[in-house]
Amino acid sequence: MSADKKWAMVIDLQKCIGCDACTVACKAENRTPPGVTYNIVITEERGTFPSVTRVHVPRPCMQCDRPPCVQVCPVKATYKMENGITAIDYDRCIGCRYCIISCPYGARYFDFGLDYSQEMVGCNEVQAPEYGVDRGKREKGKSPIGNVRKCTFCYHRLLRGEEPACVEVCPGDARYFGDLNDPESVVSKLAASPRAFVLKEEMGTKPRVIYLK
Amino acid sequence: MKNSERLTKAWYGVLVLLMALGGWAIIERIRVGLVATNLTSETTWGAWVAFYIFFVGLSVGTFLLSTMFYVFKIEHYEKIGRDALLVSIISMVVALCFILLDLGRMERFWHTFRYWNFTSMLAWEVRFYVIYIGLLIAELYLSMRQDLIRVAKGTGWQAALARFLTFGSTDLSEESKKRDHKWLKILGSIGIPIAIFGVLGGEGMLFAGVKARPFWNSGLLPVILVVSALVASIALLLVFYVIRTKLMGREVDKEMVKSLAGLLAFFLLIEAGMEFFEFFVGAYGLQDTELATIETIFQGPFSWLFWGIQIFLGVVVPLFIFFNPRLKESVNAITLAAILVVIGILGVRFNIVVPPLIVPVLQGLPWGYYYPSPVEWLSSLGIVAFGLFLYTVAIKALPIDTVEELREGK
Numbered sequence: 001m002s003a004d005k006k007w008a009m010v011i012d013l014q015k016c017i018g019c020d021a022c023t024v025a026c027k028a029e030n031r032t033p034p035g036v037t038y039n040i041v042i043t044e045e046r047g048t049f050p051s052v053t054r055v056h057v058p059r060p061c062m063q064c065d066r067p068p069c070v071q072v073c074p075v076k077a078t079y080k081m082e083n084g085i086t087a088i089d090y091d092r093c094i095g096c097r098y099c100i101i102s103c104p105y106g107a108r109y110f111d112f113g114l115d116y117s118q119e120m121v122g123c124n125e126v127q128a129p130e131y132g133v134d135r136g137k138r139e140k141g142k143s144p145i146g147n148v149r150k151c152t153f154c155y156h157r158l159l160r161g162e163e164p165a166c167v168e169v170c171p172g173d174a175r176y177f178g179d180l181n182d183p184e185s186v187v188s189k190l191a192a193s194p195r196a197f198v199l200k201e202e203m204g205t206k207p208r209v210i211y212l213k
Numbered sequence: 214m215k216n217s218e219r220l221t222k223a224w225y226g227v228l229v230l231l232m233a234l235g236g237w238a239i240i241e242r243i244r245v246g247l248v249a250t251n252l253t254s255e256t257t258w259g260a261w262v263a264f265y266i267f268f269v270g271l272s273v274g275t276f277l278l279s280t281m282f283y284v285f286k287i288e289h290y291e292k293i294g295r296d297a298l299l300v301s302i303i304s305m306v307v308a309l310c311f312i313l314l315d316l317g318r319m320e321r322f323w324h325t326f327r328y329w330n331f332t333s334m335l336a337w338e339v340r341f342y343v344i345y346i347g348l349l350i351a352e353l354y355l356s357m358r359q360d361l362i363r364v365a366k367g368t369g370w371q372a373a374l375a376r377f378l379t380f381g382s383t384d385l386s387e388e389s390k391k392r393d394h395k396w397l398k399i400l401g402s403i404g405i406p407i408a409i410f411g412v413l414g415g416e417g418m419l420f421a422g423v424k425a426r427p428f429w430n431s432g433l434l435p436v437i438l439v440v441s442a443l444v445a446s447i448a449l450l451l452v453f454y455v456i457r458t459k460l461m462g463r464e465v466d467k468e469m470v471k472s473l474a475g476l477l478a479f480f481l482l483i484e485a486g487m488e489f490f491e492f493f494v495g496a497y498g499l500q501d502t503e504l505a506t507i508e509t510i511f512q513g514p515f516s517w518l519f520w521g522i523q524i525f526l527g528v529v530v531p532l533f534i535f536f537n538p539r540l541k542e543s544v545n546a547i548t549l550a551a552i553l554v555v556i557g558i559l560g561v562r563f564n565i566v567v568p569p570l571i572v573p574v575l576q577g578l579p580w581g582y583y584y585p586s587p588v589e590w591l592s593s594l595g596i597v598a599f600g601l602f603l604y605t606v607a608i609k610a611l612p613i614d615t616v617e618e619l620r621e622g623k
Contacts, residue, residue, distance in 0.1 A: 042575065074335035106255070
């Protein structure tokens with residue numbers, strides 16, 4: 001994969017049906033423990049009866065270009081990769097959770113070490129190779145337990161030429177993924193649309209997840 | 214004498230009991246991790262962080278007081294100057310215990326020295342702590358040096374310790390005394406800006422710099438931290454002084470207590486005024502998250518912490534005592550007021566840390582809820598008891614009270 005790629009995601013809110021398939025696909029792909037959900041769908045009801053609509057806003061990590069989490073991390077455990085993804089080095093993170101505090105999107109979660117062993121046999125046998133690192137079994141006292149975690153844009157899938165799980169699974173095709181460095185890419189074109197906006201623009205975070213009204 | 218011995222034993226007994234309970238809680242926390250707490254990914258900082266900033270504040274406050282006594286030669290208060298330095302060091306130890314416990318991966322605490330993110334307030338804080346603690350120890354040592362030499366001439370384990378600490382020096386000359394004072398003044402002058410802007414200002418920036426939490430994101434917050442730290446420190450020094458003097462059967466310097474109480478009332482009023490504007494400016498902006506945070510503080514399930522402890526016990530009652538013509542003459546009433554002030558400031562610290570983490574950053578995200586778990590309570594009690602234990606041992610082992618004063622007392 002060439003280094004000049006700058007990944008971004010476009011989410012078309014007109015196409016999102018609020019099915020939460022992305023949330024489920026993300027949990028399955030990244031095998032996140034209870035309490036850690038890289039992607040969620042926020043549902044808002046607007047208007048009063050009889051003119052009521054529901055708006056669904058999927059919320060992954062915004063992979064900000066000016067990320068407050070990177071700004072505050074005392075040990076540089078969280079940092080920007082050249083491809084635009086905000087990464088966490090699980091072997092460096094001390095678990096102070098300052099980044100969780102500073103994220104304006106609530107996109108970061110602490111791994112308290114819980115698991116689904118009550119619900120599922122063998123849930124700890126394998127972990128997602130996040131950031132392309134195979135960590136083997138999920139074991140007590142080993143990272144990422146005790147670390148902060150968040151959406152990685154499915155970097156491990158990108159490495160093998162696949163889209164993030166949430167993009168692949170979306171039944172309404174509401175999510176687009178691609179290279180913002182390439183002006184001809186679908187995401188570049190959509191990002192230039194007058195419908196395009198980002199969450200909490202006033203925070204100055206410059207998110208790489210762009211929404212279409 | 215018999216009575217005081219029994220009291221000492223009881224005191225140590227209580228401390229050891231609390232430390233044992235705290236020790237169990239800490240072991241539990243190490244064994245199972247942060248699930249032992251009631252923290253969540255929403256309300257991710259809680260009691261430990263509140264105690265941590267409380268004790269950092271206490272440390273800086275007591276240090277500022279003691280250096281002001283030395284640098285500006287306010288001899289009136291020099292009696293408690295050395296005590297203040299000791300409290301300052303111990304507060305810092307206690308604060309670091311709290312924050313260590315709060316780390317998700319405690320064993321990696323050294324990463325904060327090894328890797329340095331220039332833009333992180335926390336990274337700067339850690340480095341300032343090291344410089345600051347070094348300075349505190351040097352100051353305390355210099356202020357005690359003369360008395361250590363005097364003690365070293367005696368017998369017993371205290372004398373042996375003093376002989377070790379003086380490295381065999383017996384220089385009691387006027388000249389050496391002057392040199393000590395000069396260095397105290399120099400270190401104090403370096404220490405004051407480091408303590409205000411580095412240690413406590415950085416502490417304030419830690420919160421004020423977080424734009425995602427509008428309640429914190431205010432230029433006044435670091436200043437409030439400094440002023441409220443001074444308030445808590447004056448109050449605590451007053452309490453320690455009165456209790457210790459009474460227990461030793463010496464006479465309380467009533468004039469000093471009364472003037473400390475005046476100083477306390479002065480800073481308490483300033484702090485209350487600042488808090489008023491902090492809330493007023495915040496609410497006047499009509500920003501949703503800010504309003505929701507203020508509503509959480511005023512009307513949430515823990516609003517008693519604000520109205521009952523922070524305002525009524527922490528400000529109204531003490532001010533009533535300080536301004537009531539009868540009560541302000543009573544050392545006991547003043548001491549009670551000072552205790553209430555300290556508890557009030559602890560409330561301030563909890564209300565700085567927790568409520569902004571209850572309100573979600575995006576509409577539609579879950580609201581947080583937090584009340585410390587038994588492990589958090591017990592470990593906190595244990596750590597505070599550990600601090601008191603260190604204090605008790607230190608005032609026994611080191612000449613914290615000036616030797617001349619002891620002679621006068623006898």
